[in-house]
Amino acid sequence: MTERIINPVTAEELVDRAKQYLQNGHRLIQICCTKTPSEMYLLYSFEKLDLTLENLRLDIQSGDTIPSISDVYFAAFLYENEIHDLYGINVSGMAVDFQGTFYETAVKQPFNIIAADMKE
Amino acid sequence: MAFNVINKTIMKSLFSKPATAMYPVIKNEFYPNTRGSIEMAKIENCSFCGICSKRCPATAIEVGKSDKKWEIDRTRCIVCNFCVQVCPKNCLNTQRSYTAPMRDKSSKLFTVYGPVVQEVASGTAAQDNPTQVETVEEDA
Amino acid sequence: MGERTIIPFGPQHPVLPEPLHLDLIMEDEKVVGAVPSIGFVHRGLEKLVEKRDFNEMIYVIERICGICSFIHGQSYAQTLEGMMGVDIPPRAKYLRTIWAELSRVHSHLLWLGLMADAYGFESLFMHCWRIREKVLDIFEETTGGRVIFSVCKIGGVWKDIDNDTLNRIKVIVKDIGEEAKAVTDVFVRDYSVQKRTRGIGVVTYQEAIDLGAVGPTLRGSGVVQDMRTLGYAAYGDLNFEPIVEKDGDCYARTVVRVREVYQSLDLIRQCIEKIPDGEVDMKVKGNPSGEYISRMEQPRGQTFYYAKGNGTKYLERFRVRTPTFANIPTLLKILPGADLADVPVLALTIDPCISCTER
Numbered sequence: 001m002t003e004r005i006i007n008p009v010t011a012e013e014l015v016d017r018a019k020q021y022l023q024n025g026h027r028l029i030q031i032c033c034t035k036t037p038s039e040m041y042l043l044y045s046f047e048k049l050d051l052t053l054e055n056l057r058l059d060i061q062s063g064d065t066i067p068s069i070s071d072v073y074f075a076a077f078l079y080e081n082e083i084h085d086l087y088g089i090n091v092s093g094m095a096v097d098f099q100g101t102f103y104e105t106a107v108k109q110p111f112n113i114i115a116a117d118m119k120e
Numbered sequence: 121m122a123f124n125v126i127n128k129t130i131m132k133s134l135f136s137k138p139a140t141a142m143y144p145v146i147k148n149e150f151y152p153n154t155r156g157s158i159e160m161a162k163i164e165n166c167s168f169c170g171i172c173s174k175r176c177p178a179t180a181i182e183v184g185k186s187d188k189k190w191e192i193d194r195t196r197c198i199v200c201n202f203c204v205q206v207c208p209k210n211c212l213n214t215q216r217s218y219t220a221p222m223r224d225k226s227s228k229l230f231t232v233y234g235p236v237v238q239e240v241a242s243g244t245a246a247q248d249n250p251t252q253v254e255t256v257e258e259d260a
Numbered sequence: 261m262g263e264r265t266i267i268p269f270g271p272q273h274p275v276l277p278e279p280l281h282l283d284l285i286m287e288d289e290k291v292v293g294a295v296p297s298i299g300f301v302h303r304g305l306e307k308l309v310e311k312r313d314f315n316e317m318i319y320v321i322e323r324i325c326g327i328c329s330f331i332h333g334q335s336y337a338q339t340l341e342g343m344m345g346v347d348i349p350p351r352a353k354y355l356r357t358i359w360a361e362l363s364r365v366h367s368h369l370l371w372l373g374l375m376a377d378a379y380g381f382e383s384l385f386m387h388c389w390r391i392r393e394k395v396l397d398i399f400e401e402t403t404g405g406r407v408i409f410s411v412c413k414i415g416g417v418w419k420d421i422d423n424d425t426l427n428r429i430k431v432i433v434k435d436i437g438e439e440a441k442a443v444t445d446v447f448v449r450d451y452s453v454q455k456r457t458r459g460i461g462v463v464t465y466q467e468a469i470d471l472g473a474v475g476p477t478l479r480g481s482g483v484v485q486d487m488r489t490l491g492y493a494a495y496g497d498l499n500f501e502p503i504v505e506k507d508g509d510c511y512a513r514t515v516v517r518v519r520e521v522y523q524s525l526d527l528i529r530q531c532i533e534k535i536p537d538g539e540v541d542m543k544v545k546g547n548p549s550g551e552y553i554s555r556m557e558q559p560r561g562q563t564f565y566y567a568k569g570n571g572t573k574y575l576e577r578f579r580v581r582t583p584t585f586a587n588i589p590t591l592l593k594i595l596p597g598a599d600l601a602d603v604p605v606l607a608l609t610i611d612p613c614i615s616c617t618e619r
Contacts, residue, residue, distance in 0.1 A: 004551070004552075004553060027469065027472055028472060029562075029564055029581065029586075030564050030579075030581040032566055032577075032579040032581070034568060034576070034577040034579075035577075036568075036570070036576050036577070043566065045553075045564065049469070049483070049485060051485070051487070051489070051490060051555075053553070053555075055553075073472070074470070074471065074472075074589055075471060075472035075586065075589045078585060078588060078589070101297075102298075102299065103298075103299040103302050103618065104299060105302070105304075110304060110307070111304075111306075111307055122449045122450060122451060123450070123451050123452075124450070125445050125446045125449050125450040126381075126383065126384060126446050126450065128442050129387055129442050129443060129446075130383070132442075133387075139390045139393075150400075151400055151401045151404075153400070153401060153402065153403065153404040153419070154400060154404055154405075155404040155405055155410070175315075175316060176316075177312055177316040177317075177319045177320060198319070198323075199405075199410075200319045200410045201404070201410055201418070202316065202319065202410075205418065214404075
């Protein structure tokens with residue numbers, strides 16, 4: 001039911017890989033950020049109209065800057081604004097930049113603090 | 121192009137009885153499966169293990185083993201039925217009637233105390249007198 | 261050259277089921293641009309996986325949204341069953357499919373009512389919701405709740421439906437189909453409704469693909485894509501075809517949803533005829549570890565679930581990407597060029613479920 005193809009990618013080749021996927025007929029499904037005590041990575045998912053799915057995994061650290069793919073896929077600006085507001089990843093060159101006001105929360109970058117860090 | 125296609129429905133509803141019920145006069149009837157509120161049906165069997173309290177997603181139940189207290193906060197309970205299903209002694213139950221609205225939060229807790237067991241010199245069965253403290257008014 | 265003014269739309273508006281804010285940049289009566297602003301219902305539910313173990317988390321995920329709540333719970337259970345390598349009994353799969361299709365019927369009837377309210381046709385709105393009450397009564401009888409069911413678990417379902425009740429549901433479903441005919445005819449054939457929906461908000465085939473639209477928004481423009489063809493739950497055994505319309509305007513999207521109501525009623529009848537006997541749940545041991553991705557079809561489109569576990573009883577990440585999040589660029593594309601009076605119809609035509617969007 002799922003193709004669990006996950007290819008690793010670096011920040012420099014991200015935009016070129018996205019252009020290749022666009023030429024092959026893939027659409028962008030989502031961009032997800034995961035932060036665990038040991039690692040932090042972004043997952044980009046692309047899907048064709050016949051429902052085959054491929055993923056790209058980009059390993060990063062908190063506070064890094066990555067290029068935006070919203071020139072290639074316009075819908076990406078929503079996901080990139082969300083990961084900027086919740087996780088603190090800087091994205092340069094978004095098509096529509098909300099500059100931190102996409103989600104206004106009382107604590108800035110709430111998902112950046114994980115439960116293992118907080119002393120309860 | 122058709123005009124006023126809704127006329128057929130309007131004519132039908134003009135001559136049939138209304139779809140809504142006159143609520144305060146005619147009360148609603150619930151089904152056997154309806155999840156209304158959680159009650160402690162058999163406090164005598166409860167072993168105060170605390171599994172229901174640890175598993176509650178809303179942290180609404182408090183269990184005290186030393187003073188044999190079982191307490192539920194009715195305003196936090198989401199009636200998901202998880203406590204009823206994991207109780208190892210099957211002493212929890214789901215009632216059909218909903219918790220009545222309350223004016224302030226002073227009566228939100230429902231507390232039940234376990235039976236007080238007294239040692240009897242002749243060795244016959246212990247005397248049960250479960251005490252039940254109800255601080256909420258239930259609507260019949 | 262008209263003067264530009266900015267008119268705020270939302271967050272409280274009678275047609276919107278959930279709060280959404282749009283700043284409309286207007287020149288006289290025509291909309292020239294729109295800036296969306298969401299975040300009114302953001303509760304940070306994805307972060308609760310760190311505090312609630314994987315068995316209790318299903319009750320949190322069900323409460324992400326009130327309209328599409330059952331399918332969120334079913335998808336969570338399905339994702340974790342895939343991660344732990346568990347295959348649930350067939351009767352549980354059929355029961356979940358019956359509840360999911362009933363959920364789709366109730367969601368589309370709710371949407372049809374709100375659409376009628378968007379162009380001012382209140383009595384049609386009330387008739388759609390009157391029919392929907394019968395579906396909610398079925399839910400209360402079989403699961404215990406009208407809106408939030410709490411009936412899925414990892415390994416199956418908590419409650420069974422016996423065969424007498426299933427036969428009664430078959431009769432009720434047939435009645436719903438007949439009663440709904442007179443009401444849905446108004447959406448499809450009436451002259452004044454067509455004046456408000458034909459030719460408004462046109463999205464072409466290529467634009468729908470480029471903007472990333474999903475669900476009836478995509479199928480109304482001629483693209484054939486339906487996640488139920490992947491064959492999860494009991495859909496592999498049922499026959500159905502994705503419903504597609506060619507025009508790409510609001511009328512086409514309304515017709516897609518109306519036809520989907522009848523298709524779901526037919527799928528429920530097929531499920532009740534084919535349901536096997538047996539038990540409905542199984543014991544699942546151990547803790548989840550690894551990653552898993554699953555995609556399902558909600559009433560509003562395609563959802564994407566990603567779960568990651570590390571062997572303890574708390575999951576590390578659970579990501580939900582809901583269909584309205586993917587349809588927002590389409591909304592921003594169809595607004596420029598529309599009249600102010602058409603804005604509620606356009607905002608509703610993508611079926612916004614904002615509390616799903618910002619969990």
